[in-house]
Amino acid sequence: MLSNRLAALVSGLSLSFLIVTSPVSLADSENLKPHEDQGDTAREIVSKLEMLHYNKLKVGDEMSTGLWDEYIDSLDPTKSYFLASDISEFRQWRTKLDDDLKAGNVDRGFEIYNRYRLRMSDRLNNILSQLENGLPKFDFTREESLELDREKSEWPQSISAADELWRKRLKSSVLNLRLTGKSDEEIGDLLKRRYKGQLKRLGQQNSDDVFELYMNSLTRLYDPHSNYLSPRSLENFNMSMSLSLEGIGAVLQMEDEYTKVARLVAGGPADRTSKIKPNDKIVAVGQDKEGEMVDVVGWRLDDVVDLIRGSAGTFVRLETIPTGGDGTHRTITIQRSKVKLEDQAAKKAVFEFSDGEQSYKVGVINLPTFYIDFEAYRRRDPNYKSTTRDVARLLDELQKEGVDGVVLDLRNNGGGSLQEATMLTDLFIDQGPVVQIRHANEQISRHNRSRSRAMYRGPLVVLINRLSASASEIFAGAIQDYNRGLVVGNQSFGKGTVQTMAPLKEGQLKITQSKFYRVSGDSTQHAGVSPDITMPQLIDSESVGESAYDTALPWDRIHAVRHAQYFNLKDLVPELTRKHEQRTAKDPDFIFLREQFRVQIDRSNEKFVSLKEDTRIKEREDLNQTMLTMENTRREAKGLEPYKDFEALEKSESEETAPVGGPVEITLEDDPVLNEAGFIMADFIGLQKRDSSPQVANFD
Structure with a gap:
């Protein structure tokens, strides 16, 4: 849900609010605890929201229930980490969080987070232990699927049920990477780096991060544009308003474990390349034209921002999953600059x-x-x-x-x-x-x-x-x-x-x-x-x-x-x-636009993804043929030479470097x-x- 995500602007107008979509820590680390000033700040936030916000909502039992729902969902939107028993235990607090906040007590918010932290670190360590012995032997000829939208699903009833969910999630990750042409060895190395990175970042979380996440679960109940900014986030915000940052010019937000493009900054490098669109997902970031691609799935938003941001004139490469596509990754090279x-x-x-x-x-x-x-x-x-x-x-x-x-x-x-x-x-x-x-x-x-x-x-x-x-x-x-x-x-x-x-x-x-x-x-x-x-x-x-x-x-x-x-x-x-x-x-152009949007919506409405390799390959081939037919129909109607095959179409849209400097010319x-x-x-x-x-x- 978009209400659970805050946006960050990666450019001369860069904005990095805290997002903890997949916070990370070690299973045996000490629990995070609030400090006294956070209790005072929580009381201040409640008071100012009640007195100053346009909505004039009072923090009571109804608000407490909403906070409980929003906080749980912001931590575990895919219902993959908590167990049903955790949720049942936490449910006793649904109508008590408001009284806690008014008293300056945020302990229960931290208790919920620490349980999430424990479940996540256990899960990451479990996956890493599997990967240490090589990729699990998945049967990609088996007819089974992974549920994509788990908003209305239940939390796993047991560890074994969670294991089955994560077996499918890991199988899906492996299959996605197989379909990009990576070998089993490359896939294993990439996934180990991904999960070790998540574990490392979980261990770097501190009480300020938890407090900001908890407070923003409250502010979002008022409206999506009211936010608490911790001292760290406030510093990023002030830097962005000074127009002193440089990057690609894209507003980013978190969705589940992915960094997603919300919109492009007009005149910015990403806008100029025309290869990035709203809702595209960024899965890896590389420095310069040939630097190693760093997998960023599961990363904090501000950490992704830090990777993409850089000095004007330098290059950054983004590996993306285009929205409405077949899941095929695309790599785009962009030259950073200030948005002047x-x-x-x-x-x-x-x-x-x-x-x-x-x-x-x-x-x-x-x-x-x-x-x-x-x-x-x-x-x-x-x-x-x-x-x-x-x-x-x-x-x-x-x-x-x-x-x-x-x-x-x-x-x-x-x-x-x-x-x-x-x-x-x-x-x-x-x-x-x-x-x-x-x-x-x-x-x-x-x-x-x-x-x-x-x-x-x-x-x-x-x-x-x-x-x-x-x-x-x-x-x-x-x-x-x-x-x-x-x-x-x-x-x-x-x-x-x-x-x-x-x-x-x-x-x-x-x-x-x-x-x-x-x-x-x-x-x-x-x-x-x-x-x-x-x-x-x-x-x-x-x-x-x-x-x-x-x-x-x-x-x-x-x-x-x-x-x-x-x-x-x-x-x-x-x-x-x-x-x-x-x-x-x-x-022909309008016919193409309407058909392209229809295909995009049809794919975005899919609730399950097949884990059978032949089925996925057939789906990709069908989608590629559909896109080729649509494009060639458009080209032939305009008197242009059609593409011989999808590879030729794909080559025409291959990797390019975005132009830098000066207003973009208006053309028809x-x-x-x-x-x-x-x-x-x-x-x-x-x-x-x-x-x-x-x-x-x-x-x-």
Whole structure:
């Protein structure tokens, strides 16, 4: 469950929160114990959550039960370490943890962790003892399977039941590695290193790690963005905010024993390579172009971050399992660099599109993030860089070039400065409110307003996707509510909350205190912004987005505020949608995107994996043939030469080094969604010209 994982950013915006998905220690080590300051800090956390959090939840028996469930699940999400007898023993505390925390007592949290630590070290030592004599003699011709999703399964009733579960888990690991072409000797060596590494890291855990994990199990009950940061995590957080770190530019999170890509930082090295996608799993990391690959399955998140992070100009290699694939590993070489402001800066291009009757010049502005150079701004530098200043300059250039309309591309834009989101909206609308903010004390702020006449008044299309979040949603929501332009793409992320930092005796508490609302009164939280015209879905909204978090704050609405209505878009959207669907129904790129997503979802919904080698090989061959057929159908429809076989297709997507430096050029060649947005704009302009109703500026 995503609510059990915290994200870390590996780049110039690097964020390393504590994650203990597979903590590690020796079976005979001394039990970890809390120290006195942690009890005081626990009381502080409870007090601040109750007083300051937007949700206003009280820590009582219901919260205690939720904490018990969340903590157990965060330790053992696959139900592979605890025994049913452990869970039965711990269940007596389900309604007592709240009283403990209020009294500054975290002993039971440590007791649960120490049992988990014991079970895990026993299990790791058991596996290592098996591997010391070579790989177990598994029968890969036998019909059996391993359950992938154990959320609703029971914990093993006995040691022998746990042994059987782990026999299958080890067999699955061996089979996965066999299918990558590794020999039995290589597999044995790799697995011994993997489990010895987990055992070593378990032994390095300390009371701060346990306390942070326990407290974050509590904060997640309030919402997924409220977190306790220990002194160590706080140091990493402050380093990330200083933009001083270098790496690949990827937001990572833990899922079970794997490090998974949550999203890519626009303009960063990983974004540039196009070989890494959200939900891909990182299984090994190598330094430089030929350094040894270090297996990172079961590692702490911050330890993986440390391996990937490095000096600008150096190289790192990532071995990944691509999402929606057949489990085949892929190795990608990336040159590390800082994510510079200029790499994330807005950029433009001009293309021509026809509505079937007339051609139009369409300007495209790509905006990867809402940025501002705060340091230069504070120095009163008249040339400080900011989103609004750059977009204003680009709009002026586009209007001088005589464009008929503008597409503003906010795909993958994770947000940024609220001030910039407000000021950017100011370029497209006249005076009026942009966003409402309701605080924990229920007061509503409407100070974020457009304060000048619009700079650009022509046709506007805003392009969003599932990774458009926060400030992107504020801008897109305002444009949609004012009927100022069309919103095209996919439902956005749904991050509509604001966090602040509260000091504690030890560390700090990041706590949600406010919520964004559109001028229509609708919250951007949870539901995000729904497009007027929908494009094919490329990212699974079930696993990515605010609604994927179990404890995300709900969508709701408040009173709307008076705002203008610029165009009669509701009368145009049905015809624009009809033209869009008619055009894309036979478009080979869109057919490919829809089929690719269907295959991805089908594979992600599988609950079991076969442990029979012939079956797995056949599944891989079938998937490869499906992907080859889909790609060749697309290529032939576009007049391109088809691939001879899957190996040729795979070779075309082989290992590459990501380019470094400078904004990425806007092109249509490999971007059918942007290309279609241009055609929608052409239709939009044509319909507006033929529409007898004029532009309006009525108020709701």
